[in-house]
Amino acid sequence: MYIDGAFVEALDGRRFAVTDPATGEEIGTVPDATAADATRAVEAADRAFASWSTTTVDERADLLLAAWRLMQERTDELARLMTREQGKPLRAARNEVVYAADFLRWFAEEARRIEGGWLPSSRPDQRFVALRVPVGVVGAITPWNYPISMLTRKLGPALAAGCTVVLKPAEATPLCARAVMEIFDEVGVPPGVVNCVTASDPAPIGEVLTGDRRVRKLTFTGSTAVGRLLASKAAANLQRISVELGGHAPFIVFPDADPVRAAKGAAALKFLNSGQACISPNRLYVHRESAEAFAATLCERVGRVKAGVGTGEGVTVGPLIDEAAVAKVAAQVDDARAKGARVPVGGHRLVDGEFARGHFYAPTVVLDVTDDMVIRREETFGPVAPVIVYDDVDTVIDAANDTDYGLAAYVYTRDLSTAIRAVEGLRFGIIGVNDVNPTAARVPFGGMKDSGLGREGGHEGLDEYLETKVAGIAL
Numbered sequence: 001m002y003i004d005g006a007f008v009e010a011l012d013g014r015r016f017a018v019t020d021p022a023t024g025e026e027i028g029t030v031p032d033a034t035a036a037d038a039t040r041a042v043e044a045a046d047r048a049f050a051s052w053s054t055t056t057v058d059e060r061a062d063l064l065l066a067a068w069r070l071m072q073e074r075t076d077e078l079a080r081l082m083t084r085e086q087g088k089p090l091r092a093a094r095n096e097v098v099y100a101a102d103f104l105r106w107f108a109e110e111a112r113r114i115e116g117g118w119l120p121s122s123r124p125d126q127r128f129v130a131l132r133v134p135v136g137v138v139g140a141i142t143p144w145n146y147p148i149s150m151l152t153r154k155l156g157p158a159l160a161a162g163c164t165v166v167l168k169p170a171e172a173t174p175l176c177a178r179a180v181m182e183i184f185d186e187v188g189v190p191p192g193v194v195n196c197v198t199a200s201d202p203a204p205i206g207e208v209l210t211g212d213r214r215v216r217k218l219t220f221t222g223s224t225a226v227g228r229l230l231a232s233k234a235a236a237n238l239q240r241i242s243v244e245l246g247g248h249a250p251f252i253v254f255p256d257a258d259p260v261r262a263a264k265g266a267a268a269l270k271f272l273n274s275g276q277a278c279i280s281p282n283r284l285y286v287h288r289e290s291a292e293a294f295a296a297t298l299c300e301r302v303g304r305v306k307a308g309v310g311t312g313e314g315v316t317v318g319p320l321i322d323e324a325a326v327a328k329v330a331a332q333v334d335d336a337r338a339k340g341a342r343v344p345v346g347g348h349r350l351v352d353g354e355f356a357r358g359h360f361y362a363p364t365v366v367l368d369v370t371d372d373m374v375i376r377r378e379e380t381f382g383p384v385a386p387v388i389v390y391d392d393v394d395t396v397i398d399a400a401n402d403t404d405y406g407l408a409a410y411v412y413t414r415d416l417s418t419a420i421r422a423v424e425g426l427r428f429g430i431i432g433v434n435d436v437n438p439t440a441a442r443v444p445f446g447g448m449k450d451s452g453l454g455r456e457g458g459h460e461g462l463d464e465y466l467e468t469k470v471a472g473i474a475l
């Protein structure tokens with residue numbers, strides 16, 4: 001753990017093990033925090049806030065830029081660690097580190113643009129000044145699927161704003177979090193500004209981060225169930241909240257789109273991180289006219305996807321994070337099959353040979369998905385591409401919106417009006433138009449409805465860590 005500028009053990013000395021999801025091997029142990037450790041970290045963050053919040057934006061920006069540089073220098077080392085701890089293929093891990101570092105640079109730049117205003121009054125002897133100030137100590141809880149970029153997306157803006165942070169990373173990926181702490185430590189971020197507590201049981205840490213009056217904001221990325229729970233606790237303390245939660249992304253192929261190009265896009269996007277992404281497409285709506293061509297290309301592509309240990313040559317799909325994840329995917333595919341879906345590719349666990357000790361599910365295509373299937377409603381978080389054939393172009397947007405989630409959506413069309421109508425009609429926060437990567441550090445990322453509150457990245461990502469103060473000045 002990293003508290004008050006030092007790498008420390010838990011107060012009671014306990015540690016827990018971290019395993020490689022591809023091989024089941026133990027790859028290290030980390031301190032196992034209790035509520036007392038979390039409170040210690042909050043104390044450190046609270047002490048540090050007084051001086052950190054009054055540093056100049058240039059000092060903060062320079063430290064973030066130094067962290068950006070160091071993270072880039074360590075891309076390879078961090079990617080190897082990520083592949084071992086989280087499972088994604090090395091190339092994807094490298095891409096994630098670059099994306100993660102981008103947030104540090106972006107928010108270093110944004111720090112210099114924290115502005116206020118000089119406001120007129122209706123009284124001739126009065127002026128108003130509005131200023132933007134950091135919200136205070138931030139509690140940050142992050143998931144395992146993007147174990148470095150989900151940290152920098154919160155730490156970057158928090159530090160840029162002048163906030164201090166207590167981070168609790170996911171129990172599956174604490175080693176990546178430690179590696180990020182080493183970077184902040186080495187570039188000279190002052191003690192207490194960033195703290196990290198690792199714990200095998202997250203609930204008591206969550207209680208501290210939502211219950212301690214010194215914590216003024218909670219930022220969370222993870223499941224909708226846990227986000228809802230934490231947001232309700234934070235509300236009791238009137239903490240500010242940003243929560244980035246689950247998704248159930250539609251991917252709509254309009255009849256005028258090139259079905260082959262769309263299928264290639266779907267195959268590339270769906271299997272990123274083995275489908276363990278909140279923006280992963282979970283419903284591929286394909287018009288009946290192009291369904292056959294789409295399915296043929298999709299099956300051919302998915303059939304060629306190579307699953308394996310993330311360091312293996314040519315591997316593009318790694319393991320799932322744990323056995324529960326595999327069981328959930330298997331149950332959804334079995335349910336769809338039992339209700340009449342066809343499964344021309346995959347549709348089973350991978351258990352032989354190199355897969356024996358890891359958590360693998362075969363890259364899978366499910367055709368003829370209907371509304372009564374679990375996969376139509378629930379987030380899969382696995383390497384399964386479910387195809388729904390539709391007939392009516394006028395109602396496909398409504399069908400896509402028929403979900404409690406509202407994070408990402410994708411549309412394929414060559415018609416400008418269709419694209420604009422889709423972007424305007426879809427109740428989702430992030431929309432790809434003939435594009436499978438509609439995210440970047442410079443754009444606001446976040447969802448509607450059960451997919452969350454607040455935005456990360458872009459200008460909005462910094463706003464979440466600032467509040468406005470006004471001074472009325474009599475002359």
Ligand code: ADP
Binds near residue numbers: 142169205222229
């Ligand atoms: P996932 O399904 O992606 O694992 P979770 O929502 O369970 O999503 O986990 C996301 C993060 O939330 C992790 O850091 C996890 O430790 C944390 N978490 C899970 N349950 C709680 C809780 N009751 N209180 C605080 N944090 C929690």
